[in-house]
Amino acid sequence: MFSAFIFSGSLMAGFLGALTGLGGGVVIVPLLTLVFGVDIRYAIGASLVSVIATSSGAAAAYVKEGFSNIRLGMFLEMATTFGAFLGAGLAALISTKVIAVIFGIVLLYSAYLSFRGHEPDPEDAEDTPDFLAHSLHLDSSYPEGQVSVPYHVHHVPTGFSLMFLAGGLSGLLGIGSGAVKVLAMDQAMHIPFKVSTTTSNFMIGVTAAASAGVYLSRGYIDPGLAMPVMLGVVAGALLGSKVLANSKPTVLRIVFAVIIMNLGVEMIYNGMTGRI
Amino acid sequence: MSDKKVALSDEKVDLIISILLRVGVVISSLTVLAGGLFYLLRHEEQTPNYHIFVGEPSQLTSVRGIIETATTLSGRGIIQLGLLILIATPIMRVAFTVVSFLIQKDRVYVGVTLIVLSVLLFSLTGGR
Numbered sequence: 133m134f135s136a137f138i139f140s141g142s143l144m145a146g147f148l149g150a151l152t153g154l155g156g157g158v159v160i161v162p163l164l165t166l167v168f169g170v171d172i173r174y175a176i177g178a179s180l181v182s183v184i185a186t187s188s189g190a191a192a193a194y195v196k197e198g199f200s201n202i203r204l205g206m207f208l209e210m211a212t213t214f215g216a217f218l219g220a221g222l223a224a225l226i227s228t229k230v231i232a233v234i235f236g237i238v239l240l241y242s243a244y245l246s247f248r249g250h251e252p253d254p255e256d257a258e259d260t261p262d263f264l265a266h267s268l269h270l271d272s273s274y275p276e277g278q279v280s281v282p283y284h285v286h287h288v289p290t291g292f293s294l295m296f297l298a299g300g301l302s303g304l305l306g307i308g309s310g311a312v313k314v315l316a317m318d319q320a321m322h323i324p325f326k327v328s329t330t331t332s333n334f335m336i337g338v339t340a341a342a343s344a345g346v347y348l349s350r351g352y353i354d355p356g357l358a359m360p361v362m363l364g365v366v367a368g369a370l371l372g373s374k375v376l377a378n379s380k381p382t383v384l385r386i387v388f389a390v391i392i393m394n395l396g397v398e399m400i401y402n403g404m405t406g407r408i
Numbered sequence: 409m410s411d412k413k414v415a416l417s418d419e420k421v422d423l424i425i426s427i428l429l430r431v432g433v434v435i436s437s438l439t440v441l442a443g444g445l446f447y448l449l450r451h452e453e454q455t456p457n458y459h460i461f462v463g464e465p466s467q468l469t470s471v472r473g474i475i476e477t478a479t480t481l482s483g484r485g486i487i488q489l490g491l492l493i494l495i496a497t498p499i500m501r502v503a504f505t506v507v508s509f510l511i512q513k514d515r516v517y518v519g520v521t522l523i524v525l526s527v528l529l530f531s532l533t534g535g536r
Binding site for chain 1: 418419421422423425426427429432437440441443444447448458460461463464468483485492494495496502514516517521523530531532
């Protein structure tokens with residue numbers, strides 16, 4: 133019975149995550165800890181597994197379309213995997229209450245980002261080649277209809293540092309940190325939004341694999357819990373992507389943002405009162 | 409760039425990666441599903457108490473231990489094997505990228521991907 137409840141909850145999370153583009157990862161941990169009373173370390177382990185599954189599934193589709201920039205992704209993955217490795221190590225050292233509070237803050241931030249929506253790409257006025265980006269062959273192009281649109285990458289050190297942070301959060305909290313990754317590429321490095329989101333999705337799986345490795349070898353991934361979570365999220369994400377093809381869910385996005393905001397407040401409250 | 413002269417074009421690499429990821433996710437999902445059926449039908453689900461953290465036994469935390477447990481057809485072992493395949497999928501992807509950059513003779517990116525690959529493999533051993 134327990135497995136069936138977890139499966140249904142994860143199915144909803146995966147479905148909403150795919151529909152809103154926020155990913156199921158952010159709601160899995162609060163769902164498991166607040167609703168099912170699961171220890172946060174088991175919850176993070178199960179969440180990481182579902183993050184790898186959904187991002188790899190989605191990336192498989194994106195890569196083929198030619199939007200993601202593999203060199204850029206690989207270069208930034210040096211920062212995210214190292215960050216994830218350290219974050220996962222940190223999770224074993226600090227108290228679960230602190231993890232819960234940090235998680236709550238990240239949830240509130242994600243809710244804020246999805247309320248605000250996507251800001252237009254910064255002006256292309258300074259779209260001149262950047263020396264560092266050029267020597268690392270990070271500049272590329274993406275398809276738009278029949279033509280391929282070239283773009284330049286900027287502020288490589290800033291983007292790299294933000295990616296390290298994104299990796300650390302991913303390892304500490306068991307989430308994909310897609311929001312921070314897109315922020316780093318879209319806002320800091322001035323990469324076209326479509327390239328940012330698909331490259332981010334592409335990177336999430338590798339980042340989460342670094343964290344999941346640590347969690348698995350530490351004994352934080354329980355098969356009885358991870359099984360219904362992973363299968364539920366994957367099934368939900370598949371359903372969500374089928375529906376997504378013919379809808380633009382602005383209302384749903386706001387509803388989901390409100391849910392995330394509430395979960396964030398509850399995580400912080402429960403963390404501070406020591407109930408997690 | 410002069411990608412057109414290279415035997416393995418960026419587009420081809422993209423296509424192979426996309427197939428690799430898809431196959432990895434499908435195989436791992438099916439393995440987890442099969443393990444889940446064993447787990448539920450054999451009533452291995454014995455009122456789990458996830459509120460108290462105890463950590464997993466050593467046979468479910470190392471690559472060798474998981475493979476050994478799975479071969480005994482334990483539901484938990486098979487699920488864990490599926491999860492291991494899932495974690496290995498992005499690692500395989502990075503490994504493949506190392507090879508593709510080698511073929512393209514892009515030395516800088518062979519180095520970059522090798523660094524990523526070693527962090528991934530190191531983390532799977534728990535950093536010990």
